[in-house]
Amino acid sequence: xxxxxxxxxxxxxxxxxxxxxxxxxxxxxxxxxxxxxxxxxxxxxxxxxxxxxxxxxxxxxxxxxxxxxxxxxxxxxxxxxxxxxxxxxxxxxxxxxxxxxxxxxxxxxxxxxxxxxxxxxxxxxxxxxxxxxxxxxxxxxxxxxxxxxxxxxxxxxxxxxxxxxxxxxxxxxxxxxxxxxxxxxxxxxxxxxxxxxxxxxxxxxxxxxxxxxxxxxxxxxxxxxxxxxxxx
Numbered sequence: 568x569x570x571x572x573x574x575x576x577x578x579x580x581x582x583x584x585x586x587x588x589x590x591x592x593x594x595x596x597x598x599x600x601x602x603x604x605x606x607x608x609x610x611x612x613x614x615x616x617x618x619x620x621x622x623x624x625x626x627x628x629x630x631x632x633x634x635x636x637x638x639x640x641x642x643x644x645x646x647x648x649x650x651x652x653x654x655x656x657x658x659x660x661x662x663x664x665x666x667x668x669x670x671x672x673x674x675x676x677x678x679x680x681x682x683x684x685x686x687x688x689x690x691x692x693x694x695x696x697x698x699x700x701x702x703x704x705x706x707x708x709x710x711x712x713x714x715x716x717x718x719x720x721x722x723x724x725x726x727x728x729x730x731x732x733x734x735x736x737x738x739x740x741x742x743x744x745x746x747x748x749x750x751x752x753x754x755x756x757x758x759x760x761x762x763x764x765x766x767x768x769x770x771x772x773x774x775x776x777x778x779x780x781x782x783x784x785x786x787x788x789x790x791x792x793x794x795x796x797x798x799x
Contacts, residue, residue: 568657571791576653579783580646587776588641592634595772598765599694600624605757606696612758645780652678652784659725660788671785672778677720679777683770685716685739690747692769694762697755700748712742 601624604610652674656666664670686709693699719735726732 571788571795572650572653572657575784575787575791576649577646578787579653579780580649581642582783583649583776583779584642584645585638586779587645587772588638590772590775591641592637594768595765596634596637597624598761598768602694602696602757602761602765605761608756611756645776648678648682648777649780649784652780653788655721656784656788662725664725666785667789668782668786671781671783671788673724673781674785675778675781676774677724678781679774681713681716681720683773683777685742686712686747687766687770689743692766694757694765696757697762698750698753700750704748708742708747712747715739715742 605612656671656674660666666674690705690709690712699705715738719738722731722735722738726735
């Protein structure tokens with residue numbers, strides 16, 4: 568069982584992470600590089616002459632070390648996510664639920680909701696240079712929100728009664744009613760348009776990556792199960 572979980576997660580996480588990393592290099596990294604120009608003061612978007620919204624930016628793989636590390640860390644991150652997902656898939660299958668590539672799409676959507684949409688509803692993805700609250704406080708709130716969302720989604724999927732749904736709704740709402748840590752003042756040199764574009768693309772690529780993780784995890788979980796049965 569452990570070998571099946573590990574193999575499925577490694578294949579699913581590495582494949583989804585590689586695709587997500589390439590998408591980030593194409594769509595997210597240029598936005599970050601643009602924001603860094605304002606963070607460093609190289610560009611200023613107020614109090615002077617109008618600045619072009621399309622400056623010359625380094626191309627993809629212009630900094631090979633940075634880009635390669637980004638790819639590696641993204642693959643490792645999604646492999647970790649896949650390990651958690653496949654472990655939960657094994658529990659669900661043990662309870663009689665079907666797990667394959669098609670149902671994996673739903674698992675991926677649940678992962679996106681728990682790790683991206685739920686915390687991002689109040690604590691949006693941020694570009695460099697924007698005002699932000701204390702890092703530790705934001706991390707505590709983020710982890711608590713993700714944990715609450717994971718429990719809530721499990722109750723919705725497998726609870727099967729009204730009490731489970733009520734508890735799930737309360738868990739999803741509670742972090743946002745409490746509120747995420749916020750900065751004392753709003754400052755920052757980065758234009759809001761860049762921040763909005765970054766948040767939109769972070770959510771979009773996150774959705775794609777999680778759907779791929781779920782699909783690959785379900786597919787490899789089913790394939791490894793069939794292989795184990797054939798070898799038995």
